[in-house]
Structures are given as structure tokens and as C-alpha cells.
Amino acid sequence: MDIANEVRQFILDNFLAPRNKGEISDKDSFLENGVIDSTGVLELVTFLEETFNVKVEDNDLVPENLDSIDQVSRFVKRLMGAGIQKG
Amino acid sequence: MQLADYVIRAAANFPEKTALLCETEQINYKDLNNLLLSFCGGLLSLGLQPGERVAILLNNSIEYVASYFGTMQAGLVAVPLNRATTAKRLAYVLHDCNIRAIVFESGITGLVESALTTISLPVYKIVVGKEIMQQSGKNPVLPWNHFLVSGEKETTAPPRDPEEIAVILYTSGTTGDPKGVMLSHRNLISNTESIISYLHLEPDDRVMSILSFNYSYGNSLLLTHMATGGSVVVDNRFAFPNVVLQRMLETEVTGFSGVPSTFAFLLHKSMFRKMKFPKLRYVTQAGGAMPPAVIKELQKVLPKTKIYIMYGQTEAGARLSYLEPENLKKKLGSIGKAIPGVRLRVLKPDGTQATAREVGEIVAEGDNIMMGYWDSETETAKVLKEGRLYTGDLAWQDEEGFFYIVGRKKDIIKCAAYRISPKELEDLLMASGFLVEVAVIGVEDELLGEAIKVCAVLEGGRQVTAEDIINYCKANLAPYKIPKYVSFYDTLPKTHTGKIKKDELKKVSTPVSEVPAK
Numbered sequence: 001m002d003i004a005n006e007v008r009q010f011i012l013d014n015f016l017a018p019r020n021k022g023e024i025s026d027k028d029s030f031l032e033n034g035v036i037d038s039t040g041v042l043e044l045v046t047f048l049e050e051t052f053n054v055k056v057e058d059n060d061l062v063p064e065n066l067d068s069i070d071q072v073s074r075f076v077k078r079l080m081g082a083g084i085q086k087g
Numbered sequence: 088m089q090l091a092d093y094v095i096r097a098a099a100n101f102p103e104k105t106a107l108l109c110e111t112e113q114i115n116y117k118d119l120n121n122l123l124l125s126f127c128g129g130l131l132s133l134g135l136q137p138g139e140r141v142a143i144l145l146n147n148s149i150e151y152v153a154s155y156f157g158t159m160q161a162g163l164v165a166v167p168l169n170r171a172t173t174a175k176r177l178a179y180v181l182h183d184c185n186i187r188a189i190v191f192e193s194g195i196t197g198l199v200e201s202a203l204t205t206i207s208l209p210v211y212k213i214v215v216g217k218e219i220m221q222q223s224g225k226n227p228v229l230p231w232n233h234f235l236v237s238g239e240k241e242t243t244a245p246p247r248d249p250e251e252i253a254v255i256l257y258t259s260g261t262t263g264d265p266k267g268v269m270l271s272h273r274n275l276i277s278n279t280e281s282i283i284s285y286l287h288l289e290p291d292d293r294v295m296s297i298l299s300f301n302y303s304y305g306n307s308l309l310l311t312h313m314a315t316g317g318s319v320v321v322d323n324r325f326a327f328p329n330v331v332l333q334r335m336l337e338t339e340v341t342g343f344s345g346v347p348s349t350f351a352f353l354l355h356k357s358m359f360r361k362m363k364f365p366k367l368r369y370v371t372q373a374g375g376a377m378p379p380a381v382i383k384e385l386q387k388v389l390p391k392t393k394i395y396i397m398y399g400q401t402e403a404g405a406r407l408s409y410l411e412p413e414n415l416k417k418k419l420g421s422i423g424k425a426i427p428g429v430r431l432r433v434l435k436p437d438g439t440q441a442t443a444r445e446v447g448e449i450v451a452e453g454d455n456i457m458m459g460y461w462d463s464e465t466e467t468a469k470v471l472k473e474g475r476l477y478t479g480d481l482a483w484q485d486e487e488g489f490f491y492i493v494g495r496k497k498d499i500i501k502c503a504a505y506r507i508s509p510k511e512l513e514d515l516l517m518a519s520g521f522l523v524e525v526a527v528i529g530v531e532d533e534l535l536g537e538a539i540k541v542c543a544v545l546e547g548g549r550q551v552t553a554e555d556i557i558n559y560c561k562a563n564l565a566p567y568k569i570p571k572y573v574s575f576y577d578t579l580p581k582t583h584t585g586k587i588k589k590d591e592l593k594k595v596s597t598p599v600s601e602v603p604a605k
Contacts, residue, residue, distance in 0.1 A: 030326075031323065031324055031326060031327075032194070033194060034170055034171050034194075034195070036326055037171070037325075037326050037583070038325055038326045038328070038348070038352050039348075039578045039579075039580070039581055040326065041326045041327065042352075042356065042577065042578045043577055043578055046577040046578075058329070058356055058357055058358060059329060059358055061327055061328065061329055061356060061357065062327050062329055062330060063324065063327050063330060066327070067327070
């Protein structure tokens with residue numbers, strides 16, 4: 001399973017208007033590019049928990065983990081590696 | 088007196104004091120004043136005429152504030168707009184108010200260009216950001232830094248008539264086209280002074296602003312703090328609430344303001360409950376009714392902070408009523424009484440005043456009430472009658488004169504022969520402890536006309552079924568108020584100001600699961 005691909009597809013399908021499709025790179029900040037708001041972060045977290053069977057804690061909701069496709073991929077890999085999965 | 092005088096006055100009184108603390112930079116009043124005067128000079132050098140409109144399409148930032156007050160100092164009308172929009176909607180607004188200049192960040196050039204294709208007159212594009220844009224087409228490109236030095240610092244602007252339009256704020260428009268609310272300097276000054284008096288704002292106050300300045304509530308945060316010479320901490324990262332909470336501690340803010348979804352998010356999806364904010368003097372909540380259960384939770388987390396529940400509309404320059412923190416327990420669920428300078432009444436459909444506990448429409452009078460909707464006499468006539476604002480909000484007053492909102496006139500569910508307030512059900516459901524947020528709507532029903540549907544977001548880890556929700560309602564409500572449908576969602580769709588889009592829920596929103604109750 002390619003985590004980055006799955007996350008990218010989710011972001012493209014759910015947050016980017018058609019005119020912006022393909023305009024976001026894996027390193028681009030969601031915040032700076034206005035891709036995501038607080039509702040969007042919750043949708044992203046739900047997607048991650050359901051797709052990758054991981055558990056995202058409240059203190060994980062920081063830009064270092066969730067503000068770009070690259071960061072999200074690294075974060076999910078870390079959770080999966082650490083075995084932090086939904087109970 | 089006009090609104091830019093707030094910054095000019097603060098620069099004279101507190102030149103070195105910090106006006107704005109953004110994420111990576113800050114500015115004192117002296118420099119902010121210079122910046123707004125440069126921006127004003129730049130606009131005047133373009134030959135724009137008094138009363139013409141300048142759109143501001145920026146995140147909360149130093150550039151936003153300089154553009155906003157600089158536009159007014161030049162005798163022009165500021166039109167703050169939400170960046171998170173579509174080209175179609177942006178084009179509608181730019182066309183509607185016949186915009187002459189637009190300030191935006193280079194990162195959204197595509198959006199702006201696309202919107203401008205439908206505008207025939209040339210529009211000056213004032214671009215903030217590092218990327219250099221090429222001149223192309225009919226719309227001249229003016230990079231921010233070049234633009235600022237293009238005109239003389241305008242220090243001798245003639246006194247403005249306070250009756251002139253200062254700002255046009257476009258309503259979020261969950262249905263139909265957005266409407267431009269025209270607010271004069273007098274409207275906004277009146278509302279600003281009133282808010283300052285009841286919040287007891289002082290120059291030492293420092294507010295955390297996560298609300299966009301293009302939203303009337305965010306606009307009032309900016310105005311009240313510039314008027315007192317206070318400071319505004321700007322943070323555009325509320326998508327990550329822990330970051331904002333940490334910054335609130337670091338910057339020792341004395342105030343915080345949010346809409347109901349802000350507090351739901353903080354209470355359920357952040358470290359808020361585990362933190363302490365010793366410097367936080369007050370919290371304000373407006374932008375829609377917040378369920379009493381959430382207010383109680385907020386009080387538990389912030390036992391030493393004054394909590395002000397407020398009510399208003401963009402059409403009133405933001406604020407119409409507030410509940411004093413001292414009355415929060417006794418009058419839980421109330422929006423309080425009219426703010427200083429405003430008269431509020433509950434009127435029945437025949438225009439007579441409702442008696443205590445009788446439901447009617449809230450009608451407001453005061454210097455803060457808008458001039459009308461831009462270029463729309465028909466829409467204006469629907470809500471402004473003889474200078475009174477008909478809010479479309481249904482409410483009742485108790486024997487002591489405290490107002491209690493029942494709901495929007497248009498949201499009332501007409502189920503069989505009954506008129507049901509969604510707010511009553513929403514407040515009850517939030518008190519169950521099962522839910523993070525909820526919206527109750529009416530959906531078409533052959534038999535009943537409208538049937539009640541609950542759209543709920545469950546608290547994490549809760550194993551609650553639709554039947555549980557229905558049973559809870561049965562235990563607490565009259566039979567005719569029992570919902571027919573329950574749908575569960577991950578989150579509810581919201582406007583950029585955090586209001587739940589009930590119309591969207593009625594139309595297309597896809598729930599995680601939908602269960603008709605038995």
C-alpha cells in the first residue's frame with residue numbers, strides 16, 4: 001500500500017476544487033495553500049484511522065504531522081511502525 | 088471621525104506598542120500607521136474616486152489590516168472577502184460591487200485571474216508575496232512593496248463623513264447569492280464603542296483572533312482592539328488547535344473569541360481541557376446559538392474566565408445583545424439583553440410587542456444597523472423597515488427581559504400541525520453527552536409535511552445507535568417532537584464562519600449511516 005498515493009488521492013478528491021487539481025505538491029503546506037480547515041483536519045483524521053487502522057490522538061493534531069502529503073505519510077508510517085492501531 | 092482614526096490615534100498614544108502579532112512577524116502602532124498611510128497614498132495615486140470599492144482577499148495579516156484601514160483613509164470602501172471561495176462566487180461579488188482594485192496573495196493568482204475574466208472594467212491587482220507576476224491583459228499588476236512607495240504617505244486626508252459607507256461585508260449566503268451588507272463609519276464606530284464598554288476592554292488587552300477579519304465577528308475583534316490601543320494576536324492555524332492553544336499561553340492573551348464549532352472543536356479535539364490559561368480574562372462566543380451543555384463544559388474548563396454569550400448579525404455591524412457572565416448560570420441558554428445603544432424587541436407577526444414568554448421575531452434599532460444591502464433595494468426592504476432591522480430570528484423574553492432564541496424563522500420545522508424549534512432538540516441532544524455536534528433539520532415527508540431528522544457527530548469511541556438517540560428523545564420530549572430519522576456523520580458541513588450548512592445537509596451531504604427510526 002502506497003500511503004502517499006492514498007493520502008494524495010483523498011486530498012484531491014475532497015479538498016481541492018477542479019481548478020486546483022494537480023496544483024499541490026507533496027511538500028506544499030495545506031494551511032498556507034488554504035487546502036484544509038478545522039473540519040477538513042477531522043475528515044483527514046477519520047480517513048487515516050479508517051484506511052490505515054491507526055489511532056490519532058488529540059495531541060497528534062499538529063502541523064508537523066498533518067500539514068502536507070509528505071508529513072501525513074511519515075506520520076502514518078510512524079503510527080503503523082509503532083503499532084498504534086485502533087483498538 | 089472615521090475608522091482609520093482608531094489606528095492613527097493609537098499610533099499617537101502608544102507608538103511603540105504592538106498592534107498585531109502574526110505567526111512570524113509583528114508590528115507596532117507607529118509602523119502600522121505608516122503602512123496604512125502609504126497604502127492610502129498608493130490608492131490615491133491610481134486616481135480612484137471616493138466611494139469606489141477595493142476588495143481585500145487576504146488571510147488575517149499585517150497587509151490585511153494596512154489595506155483595510157488604508158482603503159478607508161483614502162475615502163474608498165473596503166470589501167473584505169474570504170479567500171476560501173470559488174472563482175464563480177468571487178466573480179459574482181467583484182462584479183456585484185463593481186470593484187476597482189483587489190489586494191491578494193500571489194498564491195491565489197489563479198483564482199483571481201479566473202474570476203476577473205468576467206469583469207469588463209480594468210481592476211488594479213495589488214499583489215502580496217514573493218512571486219513576481221507578469222503584466223498581462225487589461226488589469227495592471229502592482230507588487231505590494233512597489234505599490235506602497237508609489238504614492239505619497241497620505242497624512243492630510245480630508246475628514247470623512249461618518250455616514251459614508253466604510254465597509255461592505257458579504258454574508259456567507261448558505262442559500263442564494265451573497266448579499267453585500269453596507270456598513271457606514273457611524274454604524275461600526277457605534278458598535279465598536281458599545282462592545283468595548285461591556286467587555287471593559289483596555290489598552291492592556293490582547294486578543295487571540297482565529298476568526299477571519301472578513302467575517303463580521305472577526306472584524307469587530309480587530310476594530311475594538313485598534314480602538315482601545317490593544318493588541319491582536321493573529322493565528323490562521325486553528326485547523327491545528329493545539330498550536331493555537333500553545334500560542335495563547337506564550338502570548339498571554341487576555342481574550343479569546345469563537346463560534347460554537349470553535350468550542351466544540353476545542354473541547355473534543357484538542358488539549359484544551361488539560362491546559363490552564365491564567366491570563367485569560369474573558370471569552371466571547373457568538374455566531375450562532377451554542378448549546379447550554381457546551382457552555383457548561385466551557386465553564387468547567389475555564390472556571391476563572393468570564394464567559395460572554397453574545398448575539399448579533401452582520402447587518403448590525405456584528406453585535407446586538409450579550410449575556411453578562413454574572414448571569415450565565417441563572418440565565419443559561421439566554422442571549423442576554425441589548426448592548427448599550429441598541430433597542431431590541433420581540434414583535435408578533437401583526438407588529439405588536441410580544442408579552443413575556445410569547446415567541447416573535449427579534450427587531451433591532453440603533454446606530455449600528457446597516458445602511459442596507461449593496462445595490463439591492465428589494466432585499467433591503469425585506470429586512471429594514473423604518474430604520475428597524477427585522478432579524479429573522481425567533482425568540483421570547485422572560486419576565487426580567489432576557490432574550491431566548493428559538494431559531495431562525497426559516498429553520499422552524501413544520502411537522503404535522505406543529506411548529507418545532509430545531510434548537511430545542513439540538514440543545515437536548517447535546518446535553519446527552521453522546522455527541523460532538525448536531526443539527527436538526529426538517530426533511531420532506533408525504534404524510535407530515537416535514538419530518539424531523541437528526542444529523543449527529545458522535546463523541547469519539549461512543550457506541551451509540553440511532554435507536555439510542557430516539558429512545559433518549561422519547562424519554563425527554565413530547566411525542567410529536569420525536570425525530571423520524573437519525574444520520575451519523577464524521578463532521579457536519581460548515582460555512583467558512585463555522586455555521587452548520589443545514590441546507591447542504593438537506594440536499595446532498597452523505598452521512599456515514601442513516602437509519603429511519605422505528
